[in-house]
Amino acid sequence: MDCKEEETLRRGPWLEEEDERLVKFVNLLGERRWDSLARVSGLKRSGKSCRLRWMNYLNPNLKHGPISxxxxxxxxxxxxxxxxxxxxxxxxxxxxxxxxxxxxxxxxxxxxxxxxxxxxxxxxxxxxxxxxxxxxxxxxxxxxxxxxxxxxxxxxxxxxxxxxNKRSMESDKETNGGICERESFGVMNSPYENRISDWISEISTDQSEANHFEASSSCNNENNNKNNLNIGSWWFQETRDFEEFSCSLWS
DNA sequence: AATGGCCCCAACCGCCGTTTC
DNA sequence: AGAAACGGCGGTTGGGGCCAT
Known part of the structure; x- marks a missing residue:
């Protein structure tokens, strides 16, 4: 990260739209490579800041509320x-x-x-x-x-x-849009968490729709069809401009 | 109503160990 | 093998909210 980029990094409290964007990208890219995630997401935050925000607040596995x-x-x-x-x-x-x-x-x-x-x-x-x-x-x-x-x-x-682990093993034949259903652990309860849950569902829907569109628009190409059934591949194997893609999610 | 002090907590900082290239 | 990047951790800070005066 160069000096110019560092100068423009945002600090302080996170905005709701930043949270929304971070959730989307964490669910797409996973909880790792935070610097890359911060870059491709277009969030003007450091990777560390993104990681911290996710780990301490946005992760749907978190229990909010008073300590018992x-x-x-x-x-x-x-x-x-x-x-x-x-x-x-x-x-x-x-x-x-x-x-x-x-x-x-x-x-x-x-x-x-x-x-x-x-x-x-x-x-x-x-x-x-x-x-x-x-x-x-x-x-x-x-x-x-x-x-x-x-x-x-x-x-x-x-x-x-x-x-x-299962998802990792099945990465070659992904069928669920790459979304891990954390809420199945029964730890989501606050309105904000529900909202995040909705976002996650949105991503899943977005991906399915996009996948469907790709599959139907490229039916002449068998190989493409195979790839298009693989949602993880659909996102990342195409040589599309990731920044452009990220902007579409932001809007 | 104004204000000063205190509390709480989200976010940042710096260090260090681990992983990746 | 070594350097750079990354991630995790504990300590610290700053701002907002609450409460007493």
């Missing part, structure tokens, strides 16, 4: 165990980001002292130094909830990885 008591407990326990390993802690909390946990920790515990809130709740029950009841939960309940979360986390990671 169980999550808070897990954060406390894991922070005691691992320290400021926010990403490591985040992996144990499905749908939460390292940034979110970091902010939550700083807001709720750092100033007050890590153990300050731990044991101050009216429902916390102690046996000497050991907490045996946490905010109305028995020790067994807390442990069970933690283990459930751990299992859910692993299951979701596994399910998603499996889909990604």
């Amino acid at each position: 008591q169980e999550e808070e407990m897990i954060i406390l326990e894991l922070h005691a165990l691992w320290g400021n390993k926010w990403s490591k802690i985040a992996r144990r909390l499905p749908g939460r980001t390292d940034n979110e946990i970091k902010n939550y920790w700083r807001t709720n515990f750092r100033k007050k002292g890590e153990a300050h809130n731990y044991g101050k709740h009216k429902n916390d029950v102690f046996d000497g130094d050991k907490i045996i009841g946490w905010r109305g939960n028995t020790g067994e309940e807390v442990l069970r909830k933690y283990k459930e979360t751990e299992t859910t986390s692993k299951t979701q990671e596994h399910d998603f990885d499996e889909i990604v």
Whole structure:
């Protein structure tokens, strides 16, 4: 990225239309090569900025809303165990980001002292130094909830990885427009997330329509027909101007 | 109503490890 | 093998909103 380009990079809060564009391109290109994605999308943002926006806000796998008591407990326990390993802690909390946990920790515990809130709740029950009841939960309940979360986390990671791997293996015979149905994990609920979900559906529809158009307009060419059934190929094997294509998505 | 202080959180920064060429 | 690009991570900052005065 040259100096001239750097000068024109946008910073600060993301606009809704930028979000929309980023979602479209992440779903087309995948969550990787962020610098390239930033370039071809026409977004005047750095690759890092795009990645961060996706990872911390736009990713439909994210859970928005307040941290639950169980999550808070897990954060406390894991922070005691691992320290400021926010990403490591985040992996144990499905749908939460390292940034979110970091902010939550700083807001709720750092100033007050890590153990300050731990044991101050009216429902916390102690046996000497050991907490045996946490905010109305028995020790067994807390442990069970933690283990459930751990299992859910692993299951979701596994399910998603499996889909990604499957998609990777099937890349030569793609039939679903390259869109990974993340909402199938049941973690989309806010209006904004629903909106994003709509965008994703739009892309899928756009691709299907485009695919159909290409298939019908080039019926004289058998090879083209084969390629046109492959949506991933349709987007990228053609020698079309990607910038031009990106502008059409932006409008 | 104005304002100052505080809180929250999105976004940025810089460093470092990993991957790619 | 080495350099460059990329991606991940933890720390920091800045702005908007809320609340007390």
